[in-house]
Amino acid sequence: MNNRVRALFARVFRNTGYLLTGKGATAALALGSTALAVRALGLEEYGILLLINSFTSSCSVGTRFQSWQPLLQYGNALFKRADKTAFQTLMRHCAVLDGMGALIALTVALLCSLWLGHAFGWPESYGRMPLWYLTVVLFMNTGSALGVMRLTNRYELSVLADALSGIVRFLGCIAGFVLHWTLQDFLALWYASFVAAFTLDGVIALWVLGHTDALKGFSLWGVPWLSPIKGLWRFTFSVSVDQALSRLSTRLTVLVVGIVLGPQSAAIYNVTWQISDGMARPAQMMTPALYPELVALRDKRDWASIRQVTNRILQALGAFSVVVILAAAFVGPWLLHVLLTVPWSGTRTLLLLMTTTAILDLWDVPLEPILVSLNRAHQLLLGRVATMCFSLPFLYWLASIWGMTGAGLATLLSELGIFLSRLGPYLVMSRHKNFQNAQEDPAPSSSISESEE
Template identity: 30%
Template sequence: MTTAPEHATSPIKRVLANAGQLLSGRVVNAVVGLAYIALTARSLGKEAMGVLVLINAFAQFLGEVAHFQSWQTVLTYGTGPLLANERVKFQQVLRFSLLLDGISGVLGVALGVAGAWFFWNELRWPEGMSGYGALYALSIPVMSSATGVGLLRLFDRFRFLAAEQAISSLVRMIGCGICALTQAPLPYFLLAWAAGTFASFFYVASIAIWDLNRRGLLKGFSLLGPTSRDMPGVWRFAMATNFSSTLDVGFTHVLTMVVGALLGPAQAALWRIGKQVADGMAKPARLMVPALYPELAKMRASGGQQAMTKLAVQIALLGGAAAGVLLLVSLLAGRWILETVMGQAFGAAAGVMNWQVAAAAIGVMTLPLEPMLVSMRAAGAALVVRLVVVICYFAALVPLITRFGLTGAGAALVVSALAMAIGMYLMARRRLARLAAEDDSARTTKDDEGPKYDHAHGV
């Protein structure tokens, strides 16, 4: 078994270097992603585009609900065995992660198909679209190649991860281009979007298997064997990270469905278009997060709490600078960007997009906080923060949308992002203080024991 190579460079330089590798692919993805969105929007119009957006949001929501964040399990529990050359233990972590992915896939498809058939009317889908929605739900198991992503992050294979979303967007763009040229109806655009999801999954899985084999980590591996044995708390960790991720989609896919249910597919399309552009603007800064997790996991495994804090502060300062630029661009050029890329009809999304960019900017400024909590195995603390914020968020969401429309939804998003940032900061500070106290206690105990007398050697 080959261990991960040691790097002489500082953690912040490694994070930025890995984020830079991801950025090279995400720049392509941002351009290609806007291209397939634009092709879809211009070909279908606001109403049909809104229906596609609602079906996609429904499937992605269920995918996020069902999917365990097994990549976090790979990083948190697999880093130690990898560094210690414990191949069998590492294979156990891998087996457990694959088990989580299998459970996720079966559950996601079951919920997706049932939901499409029985709740299409409540979701504001047109009559006759339930069958297409059920077929689209078959892509739920491959919407997240979680174990593969975790392995490639652990192995510092960020240059391969850089192409993951670009491949998905490229396949979608080609498919949507064909649909646009042939004036195909909505179901064929759904097929093109699903094809991109499958392409991305198989790409990541293939690279991960190749790298595992190259490192000798598949030698003697079997899907049958121990999973959670001798890994105390791993199921609790998996459930907490899954639930936290599920709550996170309340700010994405669930909100799109709520907007569609209350305001109709056309307004859902405007919301989704604005969110797509806002997320695309924030993406370069957010790429530091996947590059941050492996560094924090390695620091936690070696007891480097002070180094973790220093790295988080450095990332926060960089994120703050990026956040200011994002908001300025949105305020000055948001409408022009939307009308140029999506068409005149979608310029109306500019107002709500400013709110969405502001929320994204707050998230960028505080992006190291949740990775720190997860790396310190305090995923439960992050979950508590998300749970409280999401409950308050959805309690206020329907009245705000009913009274203020898309502006109300955008304002709620900003307030919830701010509350999330404050909560994560307080939890991270509390956890770091506890770890520091434990380290001080351990050092004091060791000093009190003093040197031991060795009778055999007289020392």
């Protein structure tokens, strides 16, 4: 590796370490919260809590603009040359996107709540679907705040809000277990955890902006509401819809399993996925740390380093995947038994299917950020849409026939389709020495038109 690539890997692994430490602590707290909540509420009521939260989260992620990605994609060059006016306009643009997404999410949640309350098992004995909980979607969008922390290389601060949310839930679950809280009480606890994380992210982002030399005098006031950067809207739409469909698909699969097999099966399926995804999480944490570095290499037209970084990461992921499979086979069933008090028998097959799915998702670690940084986000979106057109009906069909094993198999085949939709465009581009025609806009980070697109 040349010196530039060595320095890049040092930053990526350092920032990944920050993210991994925070996410690891959050995951441990989440597992502890799950175990306590299941014992306090029972598996069925916990499944209802999970489905209600999955519904509200689905409304949020399905309407959320991924504001941190345009902030990095187009703001990196502006930040490096301390172009305060243009950067402030872009930052305000991204903050507006967060607010718009939250309001759209609340509207969708209110319109869909009454029908879905019956569909995924909200019992009549509890009265009306808890409409007050739906307002939690107003506190789920923090993309622009995270973008500020990642752009300024303050990854150690970007995990604090998630950690705080996990601590609030865990301490609350201890209290709920001891005091015999009801389902409504646990809903209030989940709500408080989202509000705490939202508030902390906003405070940290404002602090970072006020203590960054290149942004001294930064203000969101006195600048246009929307940025005139060329290509910004198309890029934002592509990455936002792709990520929305990705996260929405995960939550919708839980809802489909709940509708077909009941709340208990939905809880088992979701926790199995959490275990499988958690074992693969260390490598997945590399994606947000890698993306800004690829944007910087793209701005420098350093195609050789981009190719070298991608190949090295793919090699490392091969070895890591073997470790994950072995851990799932020997540790996963025991962990599932401890968390949900379900028998070991029948869980290993589902765990292996879900772990293989998580491994396929791992191989997106270098592919997705490199395609996004090279303005191929629309190709990722097309691949996602094509896959989802068959994956959810396929999930419903296989779950109806083979139960939990069918649900796991359908999830695996869906992820395989997503992976192939990323691998294909990368292989086509990599045939050219300098990634010829890789970007439709040769300088997206600094290309600004005279009027809005």
